[in-house]
Amino acid sequence: MHSVPFVDSHTGGEPTRVILEAPFDLGSGSLAERREIFAAKYDDYRRAFCTEPRASDTTVGALLVPPSDPTCSVGVIYFNNTGYLNMCGHGTIGLVRTLEYLGRLQPGPHRIDTPVGAVGATLHADGRVSIENVAAYRAEKGFVLPVDGLGKIAGDIAWGGNWFFLIENHGLEIALKNRDQLTDYCLRVREALALRSETQKIDHIELLGPSHVADSRNFVLCPGGAYDRSPCGTGTSAKLACLCADGKLSPGQIWRQESVIGTIFEAAYHLDRAGSIIPTITGSAFVNAKGDIVLDEQDPFQFGIS
DSSP, rough: EEEEEEEEETTTTTTEEEEEOSSSSSOOHHHHHHHHHHHHHHHHHHHHSSSSSSSSSEEEEEEOOSSSTTOEEEEEEEEOSSSSSSSHHHHHHHHHHHHHTTTTTOOOOEEEEEEEEEEEEEEESSSSSEESSOOBBBEEEEEEEEEEETEEEEEEEESSSSEEEESSSOOOOGGGGGGGHHHHHHHHHHHHHHGGGGGGGOEEEEEEEEOOSSSEEEEOTTTTOOOOOOOOHHHHHHHHHHHHHHOOSHHHHHHHETTTTSSSSEEEEEEETOOOOOEEEEEEEEOOOOOOOOOOOOOOTTTOOO
8 A cells, every 4th residue: 555645726627636746757758758658657547646536537637747858847747537638728727836835836937847848837926827838829720520410510720738629600508507518519529530530639629609708718628528617728729829820819919718617717929939829828726635645455446447
């Protein structure tokens, strides 16, 4: 029997579980290389950390590791109930607040190493966190996809740290009361995407609609089949890339993105020297639990219910 310390938080309602000490050795390669080792050799621990009976399908895990980039304060590998993430906006906000709670970070700018590169993170004096994400871009506008039971669906394919298919003309009200219908719609779209070789990389579906309190409201289906309670940091980044490409949002202009449960991220972007879109996402997170995950060899579900 052994234990692994963790701290839980939520960002806009979406949970993050920070694993403070890896109970295995991932070596000293890049974060992308260490993620592959994690997946190949120690995937049982991912299930132990992020699936029942200890967690739910909404939980995103964040494994703290030493950074490979010397300019970074910390390295992190994100994962969930079904696999591994490239980057996670809400998770990074939660990670920063967790490190503040533990006394490891002070207000001010920091850099965090991830499998897709270093991201900036500013901890503000009021507790909010701004994430300067990796470069975002739209790969294709108006991609038409035949979907069983829905007909032909048109949407944009964009990268915001993860791959998204963004759909506006879906005919559904984005409201919590409609979560089953929204989830079914997104699952059908994802199944159709998985059948095409050029779109198999897309694992997040984002539906967008009007908001009474922000610029837009979204419903994001995550790879594990759960919907994002937050406005989704990487999904909001992908949306900024589309807005920029369409000339609908200028550099520095604030975009307020509301989630399906009513929480809000503020977002903006700037262009780097190469002309790439660099999104900044600002939100709030709250630490709500800490403890130890106990792994008991006598427990048939010590590594989760898969």
